[in-house]
Amino acid sequence: xxxxxxxxxxxxxxxxxxxxxxxxxxxxxxxxxxxxxxxxxxxxxxxxxxxxxxxxxxxxxxxxxxxxxxxxxxxxxxxxxxxxxxxxxxxxxxxxxxxxxxxxxxxxxxxxxxxxxxxxxxxxxxxxxxxxxxxxxxxxxxxxxxx
Numbered sequence: 001x002x003x004x005x006x007x008x009x010x011x012x013x014x015x016x017x018x019x020x021x022x023x024x025x026x027x028x029x030x031x032x033x034x035x036x037x038x039x040x041x042x043x044x045x046x047x048x049x050x051x052x053x054x055x056x057x058x059x060x061x062x063x064x065x066x067x068x069x070x071x072x073x074x075x076x077x078x079x080x081x082x083x084x085x086x087x088x089x090x091x092x093x094x095x096x097x098x099x100x101x102x103x104x105x106x107x108x109x110x111x112x113x114x115x116x117x118x119x120x121x122x123x124x125x126x127x128x129x130x131x132x133x134x135x136x137x138x139x140x141x142x143x144x145x146x147x
Contacts, residue, residue: 028119029082029129036087036127045091050098051147055113057124062108062145070115071096072139077131085136086129093140101144112142 033054036042046052053059073092077085097109114121114128116139121128130137 026130026132029086029131030121030123030126031083031086031090031129033090033123033125033127035083036090039087039091041088042091042094045095047098050101050107050109052094052097052109052112054124054127055111055122055142059108059110060147062110062147064104064106065110065143065145066100066104066106068111068141068143069097069100070139070141072116072137075136075138077134077136082129082131082136086127086131086138089129089136089138090127090140093138097140097142097144104144106144106146108145108147109142110145112140115139115141 037046037052051059071093073089073096075085075088075092080088094109097112101107101109113123116128116130116137119128127138127140
């Protein structure tokens with residue numbers, strides 16, 4: 001009987017906690033591009049032969065610039081800090097641009113900016129991340145070209 005009471009109390013707390021996590025209001029967060037690029041995940045997943053430049057960031061002349069592409073990536077937040085979840089989504093978006101550069105025969109991604117939920121955010125050193133109760137979302141737009 002005691003175990004049934006403990007189980008009931010435990011279930012009550014879980015059931016009352018989960019909806020709050022899932023229905024938490026989305027919040028905009030802003031993080032450093034450089035910190036994300038220096039992260040172990042970026043070092044593992046991003047190739048050194050592809051260069052990334054945020055919109056307005058100076059770079060060498062780039063030819064054959066393509067049309068604008070969008071990468072929209074999500075990362076689970078559960079068990080991670082907000083920054084770690086956002087970095088994972090940001091790196092995943094950069095990986096999509098890396099794949100696009102390969103497909104186009106290019107080696108540079110330029111004019112990257114955040115566009116999550118149609119809210120544009122342009123910065124040479126930060127990206128925006130929309131954080132909910134359980135998911136972090138980063139959407140980037142940019143172009144690929146050849147140095």
